[in-house]
Amino acid sequence: MPKIGMEPLRRKALIDATISAIGERGTLDVTMSEIAGRAGVSAALAHHYFGAKEDLLQATMRYLLSELNADCRTALKLGTTPRARVSAVISVNFSEKQFRPETIAAWLAFYVEAQKSPALRRLLKVYARRLHSNLMSGLSALLPRSEAERVAETTAALIDGLYIRRALKDGVPDATTAAALIEDYLETKLADAKAG
Amino acid sequence: MPKIGMEPLRRKALIDATISAIGERGTLDVTMSEIAGRAGVSAALAHHYFGAKEDLLQATMRYLLSELNADCRTALKLGTTPRARVSAVISVNFSEKQFRPETIAAWLAFYVEAQKSPALRRLLKVYARRLHSNLMSGLSALLPRSEAERVAETTAALIDGLYIRRALKDGVPDATTAAALIEDYLETKLADAKAG
DNA sequence: GTTTTTATTGATTGATGGCTCAATTAAAAA
DNA sequence: TTTTTAATTGAGCCATCAATCAATAAAAAC
Numbered sequence: 001m002p003k004i005g006m007e008p009l010r011r012k013a014l015i016d017a018t019i020s021a022i023g024e025r026g027t028l029d030v031t032m033s034e035i036a037g038r039a040g041v042s043a044a045l046a047h048h049y050f051g052a053k054e055d056l057l058q059a060t061m062r063y064l065l066s067e068l069n070a071d072c073r074t075a076l077k078l079g080t081t082p083r084a085r086v087s088a089v090i091s092v093n094f095s096e097k098q099f100r101p102e103t104i105a106a107w108l109a110f111y112v113e114a115q116k117s118p119a120l121r122r123l124l125k126v127y128a129r130r131l132h133s134n135l136m137s138g139l140s141a142l143l144p145r146s147e148a149e150r151v152a153e154t155t156a157a158l159i160d161g162l163y164i165r166r167a168l169k170d171g172v173p174d175a176t177t178a179a180a181l182i183e184d185y186l187e188t189k190l191a192d193a194k195a196g
Numbered sequence: 197m198p199k200i201g202m203e204p205l206r207r208k209a210l211i212d213a214t215i216s217a218i219g220e221r222g223t224l225d226v227t228m229s230e231i232a233g234r235a236g237v238s239a240a241l242a243h244h245y246f247g248a249k250e251d252l253l254q255a256t257m258r259y260l261l262s263e264l265n266a267d268c269r270t271a272l273k274l275g276t277t278p279r280a281r282v283s284a285v286i287s288v289n290f291s292e293k294q295f296r297p298e299t300i301a302a303w304l305a306f307y308v309e310a311q312k313s314p315a316l317r318r319l320l321k322v323y324a325r326r327l328h329s330n331l332m333s334g335l336s337a338l339l340p341r342s343e344a345e346r347v348a349e350t351t352a353a354l355i356d357g358l359y360i361r362r363a364l365k366d367g368v369p370d371a372t373t374a375a376a377l378i379e380d381y382l383e384t385k386l387a388d389a390k391a392g
Numbered sequence: 393g394t395t396t397t398t399a400t401t402g403a404t405t406g407a408t409g410g411c412t413c414a415a416t417t418a419a420a421a422a
Numbered sequence: 423t424t425t426t427t428a429a430t431t432g433a434g435c436c437a438t439c440a441a442t443c444a445a446t447a448a449a450a451a452c
Contacts, residue, residue, distance in 0.1 A: 003418090003419075003429085004419065004420075004427095004428065004429085005428095006428080006429060006430090007428085007429090010429090025311070025312065026308065026311025026312055027308060027309070027312055031410085032409075032410065032411085033409080041430075041431090042432080043409090043410085043411090043431090044412085044413090044430075044432080045429075045431075047410080047412080048429080048431095051411095052410080052411080105311060111304065111360060112222065112223060112304055112305055114222075114364060115221070115223065115363065116221065116222055116225075124364060150377065150380065153369070154354065156357070157360075157377070158357055159357070160356070160357040160360045160361060161352070161354055161355070161356040161357025161358075162353045162357075164356045164357070164360060165324075165353055165356060167307070167311065168307070168317065168320060168324075173349070173353075181346065181349060181350050184350075185350060185381065188384050189384055191388065192384045192388060195391075200397090200398065200449065200450075201398095202398080202399060202400090203398090206399090227440085228439075228440065228441085229440095237400075238400070238401050239439090239440085239441090240401055240402080240441090240442085241400060244399080244400080244401095247441095248440080248441080249439095249440065
């Protein structure tokens with residue numbers, strides 16, 4: 001069956017399978033066989049293309065990170081005013097594509113795994129830095145520096161917190177409600193600053 | 197060596213060992229031997245007292261939950277005004293005892309495991325409900341119901357979010373800074389409500 | 393002093409799962 | 423046509439662990 005040029009297709013399929021497997025199980029404790037099975041190939045092939053399991057997990061996380069980043073860049077381009085740019089960053093995090101149970105479960109699982117794995121921790125730091133600077137790109141024009149920093153910090157924590165709560169899917173905040181909570185916070189904060 | 201009455205001592209020691217093991221590794225992926233070793237006993241004894249590993253993990257989580265709850269009750273008793281009661285709940289979550297790397301790592305790990313284990317999920321729901329009602333016990337006197345609900349929701353998410361960020365210990369928010377962020381949010385929100 | 397009960401462990405079992413490897417297929421290159 | 427090379431896998435090795443069990447030791451009960 002070997003058609004040539006399978007590698008990129010298989011890699012993508014395996015990464016997708018990894019996300020959906022993690023999403024369903026809710027843990028990184030998924031076997032290579034499970035993942036490979038979902039991708040329609042053997043476990044041996046997964047090892048062939050990715051080496052160790054950890055490499056596949058890293059690749060998966062890098063993929064999630066790059067998707068989020070791409071969405072962010074697109075959204076930021078559309079936002080003309082500083083205020084709009086802040087909202088853009090937030091809305092990306094709660095978009096259909098990002099705020100899905102699978103994706104969220106994967107993020108959460110990676111957060112935990114990052115404590116063991118320096119490589120994953122490095123990736124998460126990249127994410128945190130990017131989020132912060134994306135938020136600041138709008139906020140620094142709206143608030144004095146130290147206040148802007150604080151609001152960015154709080155917003156970032158809120159995003160993480162709402163993700164976690166969504167993962168437990170107690171029926172709690174859906175995407176729009178979650179985003180609305182953050183917008184509400186921002187509005188209050190900005191109005192307060194203007195009033196002095 | 198068998199002195200009688202060892203059971204409660206061993207159970208406590210094993211639970212403590214579980215927390216510290218999880219805290220150090222950052223995962224629930226700790227072996228029974230590792231835990232037992234830290235408690236100064238054999239793996240067999242851990243099984244003797246707790247049965248399966250999952251039972252030990254559940255007991256550990258129940259312990260964390262009960263400690264947090266006890267601290268909360270104490271703090272709530274001291275708060276006389278509604279406003280003070282809200283602050284009390286927050287400060288407990290960021291107290292020396294609760295906001296420690298080990299404890300936080302354990303919480304985070306349990307959040308993830310809860311996706312697999314219905315028993316753990318049930319326990320986390322108890323926690324979420326308690327936190328919510330503890331917050332509401334102060335907030336409902338300060339804000340109209342729906343607004344109070346929203347603020348409680350946001351505060352809870354903020355706590356979770358700050359916990360997660362602490363777990364990655366990028367040097368980010370220490371306990372006091374974290375608590376201050378939430379207090380700042382509350383102040384703005386309450387002032388806004390009074391003015392608005 | 394014998395028996396029962398509690399505390400405790402080393403050794404073992406059984407299962408799981410990551411990873412390797414030799415073997416197969418068929419496309420592409422020579 | 424022959425040879426090389428990419429794609430692919432089943433079978434199996436090996437390590438890790440959770441869980442069990444039979445055996446030991448000493449306190450308590452009788």
